[in-house]
Amino acid sequence: MWSSLYDWFWWDRVWLPVNLTWADLEDRDGRVYAKASHLYVTLPCALAFLTVRFMFERFVATPLAASAGIKEKVLLTVDDNPILELHYACRSRNPGQADIDGLSKKSGLSVRRVERWFRRRRNLDRPGVLKKFREASWRFAFYLFALIGGIAALYDKEWFYDTREVWNGFPKQSMLDSQYWYYILEMSFYGSLLFSVTFDVKRKDFKEQIIHHLATLTLLSFSWCVNYIRIGTLVMLVHDASDVLLESAKIFNYAKWEKTCNALFVVFAAVFMVTRLVIFPFWLIHCTWVYPIEHYPPFFGYYFFNVMLVVLLFLHIFWAYLILCMVRKFLFGTMTKDERSDNEEEEDEEESTPEEEEEAELHHHQVANGLAVAQKKDNNNGSGRFGRLPPPEISCCQSKTVCSAWPLERREEKRLLASMSTFSLLLLASMSTFSLLLLAARRTQGKTVYTRGIDCTMEPITIAL
Numbered sequence: 001m002w003s004s005l006y007d008w009f010w011w012d013r014v015w016l017p018v019n020l021t022w023a024d025l026e027d028r029d030g031r032v033y034a035k036a037s038h039l040y041v042t043l044p045c046a047l048a049f050l051t052v053r054f055m056f057e058r059f060v061a062t063p064l065a066a067s068a069g070i071k072e073k074v075l076l077t078v079d080d081n082p083i084l085e086l087h088y089a090c091r092s093r094n095p096g097q098a099d100i101d102g103l104s105k106k107s108g109l110s111v112r113r114v115e116r117w118f119r120r121r122r123n124l125d126r127p128g129v130l131k132k133f134r135e136a137s138w139r140f141a142f143y144l145f146a147l148i149g150g151i152a153a154l155y156d157k158e159w160f161y162d163t164r165e166v167w168n169g170f171p172k173q174s175m176l177d178s179q180y181w182y183y184i185l186e187m188s189f190y191g192s193l194l195f196s197v198t199f200d201v202k203r204k205d206f207k208e209q210i211i212h213h214l215a216t217l218t219l220l221s222f223s224w225c226v227n228y229i230r231i232g233t234l235v236m237l238v239h240d241a242s243d244v245l246l247e248s249a250k251i252f253n254y255a256k257w258e259k260t261c262n263a264l265f266v267v268f269a270a271v272f273m274v275t276r277l278v279i280f281p282f283w284l285i286h287c288t289w290v291y292p293i294e295h296y297p298p299f300f301g302y303y304f305f306n307v308m309l310v311v312l313l314f315l316h317i318f319w320a321y322l323i324l325c326m327v328r329k330f331l332f333g334t335m336t337k338d339e340r341s342d343n344e345e346e347e348d349e350e351e352s353t354p355e356e357e358e359e360a361e362l363h364h365h366q367v368a369n370g371l372a373v374a375q376k377k378d379n380n381n382g383s384g385r386f387g388r389l390p391p392p393e394i395s396c397c398q399s400k401t402v403c404s405a406w407p408l409e410r411r412e413e414k415r416l417l418a419s420m421s422t423f424s425l426l427l428l429a430s431m432s433t434f435s436l437l438l439l440a441a442r443r444t445q446g447k448t449v450y451t452r453g454i455d456c457t458m459e460p461i462t463i464a465l
Helices: 002-009 036-067 082-090 097-107 111-125 129-154 163-167 177-195 206-225 229-254 258-289 300-331 354-369 373-381 405-442
Strands: none
Touching (some): 036 129, 036 177, 036 206, 082 111, 097 111, 129 177, 129 229, 229 258
């Protein structure tokens, strides 16, 4: 059974063009081809990256943060309370008013103390500035190294300047040492990011980041096995170009160098738009969509590879939307944080005494019942036509919890509008990209195409869309 599944998975027609088998990609005549077994080394390399990262953050990033004046903020701890901790871990980190009232009765604490306990507990789970600085420093160091290494490996290659040369002689293209190390290091780094996802800084685009890492690893692994190495190196270089600027802007943001951070962010936004939304779809995806069918008929690997590139394109559009939101706030002077980050909740200015908490608790129950004690007495003792009038509305700002309910509805509306806008942008971009690629593919309609680069005898193939 396992043998059958293995043979089916590595079936030639899935991975390779027609009339080509794995035997044709055996090393011979001085040619060295990429093999799936080469990727086994990425697992120990990913673990090695975690070790190097730990050493870097401890002995390089931490002293650098201290020199920049970045210190870990001392957060207030919470009392050990199994009832509240169980609700926080299993049900909700931000309970509603009804849950707070019930927890107050179960734990024997006042409502105000329960609210404070959850606020402090959430702050304890939020990453500090020092942790963010160390993570950004590590990623900046790798992306800078990868960018320089990628340029050094590609600047003298003809396919770096002419994407048609990517498919010249495909698939019998010998692998270079620079391509081997570029792939292994990039895949090991993204593998280490998946291993460390549980203790890395989590932002609003956490799910999108996971999808990005998985799509990147799948794309790199597949391109390695089918010898799509040339286009794979170009895709990695395009991604590294903007990532360096993003991480450097984060570093200066955490160090409170606002002018430097703003300048780098503007440059990053421009480079991101050019590399991810212009070069990536209209040069690289066009290269993988149109030019291959001039050399061989489409096969499963051809479609799979292009689908994975389109998945990355959708993620680029999503992040471009977040970047444009930050640019809008930056231009109007209202940007104070990363759109993907969560703010730390502020503590009360001063601790309240037990008498004040008892008074606040009494007032809270009066507000919750919708009637104050004094108003109830007036209603009982009232006379005349106006004695039974309903009590005036109580301002929601008399209670912190009630006051925060109204902004929650506003936030949900904003999130809904943001989701609708993102979906519209994704739909528009996908339709425009597909239309442009289809128009480019139609140029080959009716043309005679030969399978250059495949040593086999074939009849001319006519592409008819």
